[in-house]
Amino acid sequence: MLIGVSVLCFLVMLALIADRFGAFLWHGSREKAYFRCDACDLRYLRRELHDPHLQVCPVGHVVYEERRSGIVGLIGIFVCMGFLFAALAFMLSGLIPPGP
16 A cells, blocks of 8 residues: 555656656746736737737737746655655555555
8 A cells, every 4th residue: 555655656746846847858947937818818928929018918908927936846846755755764664564
């Protein structure tokens, strides 16, 4: 049971790492500024707007700049790592048997 949960936790951790660091691999280390229009339900790059200082989309709706908040993914990665280290320690010490 503990091995199955550990494998699942490891897969979740890999997905979080891929989500967190995949943008750096495909888009470089530069941070792109996206502007979001709620009325159009679209995201625009700065160069796609006619004038980014006016803060309006090409249709004329008000847009706002999206900020990336990656702290939740980073916390998830460290929680998974902590669980994996604890599970490994319990299995190696014999306190919890690895399976049925």
